[in-house]
Amino acid sequence: MNTQKLSHEPLIRVVKRTERPPRQVTLLRALALVLSILAGGLFILSLGYNPIEIYATILSGAFRSKIAIQGTVKIMIPLLISSLGVTLAFKMKFWNIGAEGQIIAGAIVASYFALYHSDWNHWVLIVVMFLAGVIGGGIWGLIPALCKMKWNTNETLFTLMLNYIALHIVDYLRDGPWKDPGSQGFPKIARFDANVMLDKVLGVQFGWIVALVLAALIYIYLRYTKQGYEISVVGESTETARYAGMNVRRIVLRTMFLSGAVCGIAGMVQATGSDITLTDAVAGGVGFTAIIVAWLSQLNPITITVVSFLFSVLEKGSSVVQSSYGLSTDCADVLQSIILFFVLGCEFFIRYRFVMRKKGGNA
């Protein structure tokens, strides 16, 4: 009995497959997307609503009017920028979960100039605030990279903690030094001067142009520059990079500064273009959603642009679903994560295949 049992192969075995043709890969991912939409539909159905109706409301809600479309684009701006930011780090397999904090850090430094130098020339001020966002976010990204390089500190948890630290710095500024004296005791930071506000292009703050330009720049940077190439080599294997004579330390520090800096730009643009003040909700979870977007897009800036637009449609649409059906906007988070669950699962079928045990076992 026993010896017979030992000779048995498992019923199902997982085997690495030769690479699938790109068309099949695209097809599989599309299938995963369809399945996730169906799963989301089942969830909506189980709550007693008609999924087709809800999905239709999401779509029409994001596009039904000029104002709605502008609202969708407004949601997309910080999401796209910070997705690009985390992509730089992820390409290097540096687990930057700290986009949220880097967004806030960029917004804080930019807000300093918005609050205390609002009398400067409009364009000088905007350039200065932009650089402030870069430096704030960049430093917030550099800290964990420095510790990682020096002591091999776990970056996942460290960047995460920095999120909360940045958040409470905003609370501190709001309750103390930057408290709006005109708010009658209610702790909030004053609304920025009109001179600070980012100009509108086609009815939306020009952050959307910044975002699109960044997408193009980062696409070129990752694809066609030496530094971009270095990032992918370090991501594949630090040993290989070292063997090839690359200065891994410098590459990691530089890339994390850039990753944080790009997220910092998102914070600056959100505070000075959309919120027109600094609140502790300036990042509001965008830094986390950005990670989903970057991963769904296989870290490709072009795909990221498309996916972050679709996610913004989902966000905007679910706010309409909220007002017409009373369903919370958290619906968007749930749907987004379901989509990523399915796409994550589908990667398996791209890389592996199942082999069934041959009849009669393996003698």
Add this chain to the structure above:
Amino acid sequence: MDMFIKFLVAAVLAGTPLLFGTVGEILSEKVGHLNLGVEGMMSIGACSGFMAGYFSDSFAFALIAAALGGALGALIYAFLTVTLMANQNVTGLTLTIFGIGLSNFIGVYALGFSETGTLKLPDGITAHMRNIHIPGLSDLPVVGELLFSYNPFVYLGILIAIIMGLYLGRTQTGLNVQSIGENPAAADAAGIRVIFWKYFNILLGGAICGIGGAYCSMIINRGVWISNNVGGLGWIAVALVIFAGWKPVNAIGGSFVFGALRVLKYYMPKSVIDLPVAFYDMLPFLITALVLVISSMRKSRGIGLPAALGLNYYREER
């Protein structure tokens, strides 16, 4: 003195949800799976536990539902990372976003059915959540207050931590399970059912996190539902695992220390140190970050850290 005892009691109460999350995460990390979904699993548990209690009026049922909710979240994670070998960081993070979203969503949905516009647990349940009273013991001065007068969750959490410590460190099964986190291929070759025990530990860990979530939704706000009720505690729990050196029993002390940090702002006399409230709110995260950096400086991160943490196991590649 009286104030100090009150502070210690408050620290234990604030540390208890962390204890559940930390012990749950240790179970998962011991089989090599860094699950960043603790916050999500706690949120799901918070929601399923609260809703089960709200609609069934039974405390036991609420606890079971919370554990099941957490385990269900863990099942998504386990299926994706163990069976489908998906990236652990991204899967865990997605589980967190999913869990928080789902929990808030269902909360708002259930509010829609409430006539009063709030969700409050029925008295039948809150009676079970009151502090225990053991005649004689609970009446002792100082000791009674410090040891014998908490709500049942506190004792449950300590009990679970001790049992899990015994399971991992003192049983043959537990030692086998730990070897999976060190070297899954060797464990597999030694005849340990790697996949089964990975699922077992991750799901059990999720269930424990789920109960921790129920603490957040049922105790912290005295039985009234609010959104985002876990509020970042799950993330502290993930970091506390390092602080506890991957030992469930150490997690008890660690959680209470961090609990103390969370409530310090209410007990620090302004005449001694007058710091902004935001600083106290930041403190647990700041200390966690410092612990991370300091422990990596001392290279003590090797103690208890499972060697294969974060790496998925693919049998044919050994």
